[in-house]
Amino acid sequence: MGHKVIYVAGLGLIGGSIALGIKRDHPDYTILGYNRSEKSRQIALERGIVDEVTDDFAHFAPRADVIILAVPIKQTIAFIEELAHLSLKENVLITDAGSTKLEIVKAAEASFxxxxxxxxxxxxxxxxxxxxxxxxxxxxxxxxxxxxTPTALTTDDTIEELRADLSGLHARFITIDAAEHDRVTSQISHFPHVIAASLMEQAGDYAKEHEMTNHFAAGGFRDMTRIAESEAGMWTSILLTNKEAVLERIEDFKERLDTIADKIKAQDDDGIWQYFNHAKTIRQEMEIHKRGGVDSFYDIFVNVPDEEDVILTILELLRGTSLVNLRINEENRDDIHGILQISFKNAKDQARAQKVIEANTPYKVTIQ
Structure with a gap:
């Protein structure tokens, strides 16, 4: 199929980035966009993210060959139900961008x-x-x-066609059952947000009587709780559309906390050591350090002294290289060195950075 009309509902970070990716490989496609915010619609037009915009969701739907719902989960389901009552092109391909899948898939199968x-x-x-x-x-x-996640409405050629339309995203496409997706993400995405929020709730209450808690919190605590700053409305929706899997993970975690608590009470030196060493081994075997999921980038770690202009010197060496993130990892210790963590989007930039820093500075660079 040559020219297509793609309708992206939701012109935020995700929807806008999807539209840009489609345009990169398919400049001949017409990209239509929906967003409630006039400001977002104007920005999308000015940046060339879309060709036309509307604040009326139903307006562009009949023109579309592909409809991408890049809106919150509840709104995605509402739009699916609305689309079922509109006059759409025959065999229109509809997809979404939600963080949970089973409820959305069920809604689509029922509505269409x-x-x-x-x-x-x-x-x-x-x-x-x-x-x-x-x-x-x-x-x-x-x-x-x-x-x-295929559905009863996914024909043999649907996945291949959608991947071709989205080829400009340069993503790694994986096909998985919707229920299994929700089970997996409950462990590696949804439940960790519950833990991060709980740690912050606990620390906040503890700091009322132990005020230095707020001052000493750094290092591991900071890394474990970073995601507690995520948008509350989005995570409320995610947890409520994947509640069985998340509740099961919570119960499992309670048992694991009881296990280590019993070892501490029993002063079980070997058991405690095994507990931590086993966790270390599992983490080293996981693909955490490979580019894949959310916020998973190519990182380098540079041992840097606490001296003026050190970071500026390193950044000057990396001029022209696109950085994703930059931060200092400290552990509240008296030490002459800190760890400068620099994140890149691809292995090529990561390797170049390691080479140029090691060639022009005395600082040790490691990749984990």
Missing amino acids: ANQAVRFVGSHPMAGSHKSGASAADVNLFENAYYIL
Whole structure:
């Protein structure tokens, strides 16, 4: 199929970045966009993210060959139900970008039953602390997992066609059952947000009587609780549309806390050592350090002294290289060195950075 009309509902970070990726490989496609915010619609037009915009969701739907719902989960389901009552093109391909899949898939299968509609669930596993159309990035999904969950409405050629339409995202497409997707993400995404929020709740209460808690919190505590700053409304929706899996993970975690508590009470030196060493081994065997999920980038770690202009010197060496993130890892210790962590989007930039820093400075560079 040559020219297509793609309708992206939701022109924020995810929807806008998807539209840019489609345009990169398919400049002949017409990209239509929906967003409630006039500001986002204007930015999307000015940046060339879309060709036309509307604040009326139903307005562009009949023109579309492909409809991408890049809106919150509850709104995605509401739009699916609305689309079922509109006059759409025969065999229109509809997909979404929600973080949970089973409820969306069930809604689509029920709403489009006996209609000439193809539907496949999607979950692009990439993100940023930025939001809105102004944050849209054509490289946001580069090497990130883009999960596709087939449905009863997914024909033999649907997955292949959708991957071709999204080829400009340069993502890693993975096909998985919707229920299994929700089970897996409950462990590696949804439950960790519960833990991070709980740690912050606990620390906040503890700091009322132990005020230095707020001052000493750094290092591991900071890394474990970073995601507690995520948008509350989004995570409320995610947990409530994957409640069984998340509740099961919570119960499992309670048992694991009881296990280590019993070892501490019993002063079981070997048992405690085994507990931590086993966790270390599991982490080293996981693909955490490979580009894949949300906020998973190519990192280098530079041992730097606490001296003026050290970071500026390193950044000057990396001029022209696109950085994802930069931070100092400290552990509240009296030490002459800190760890400068620099994140890149691809292995090529990571390797170049390691080489140039080691060639021009005395600092040790490691890749984990």
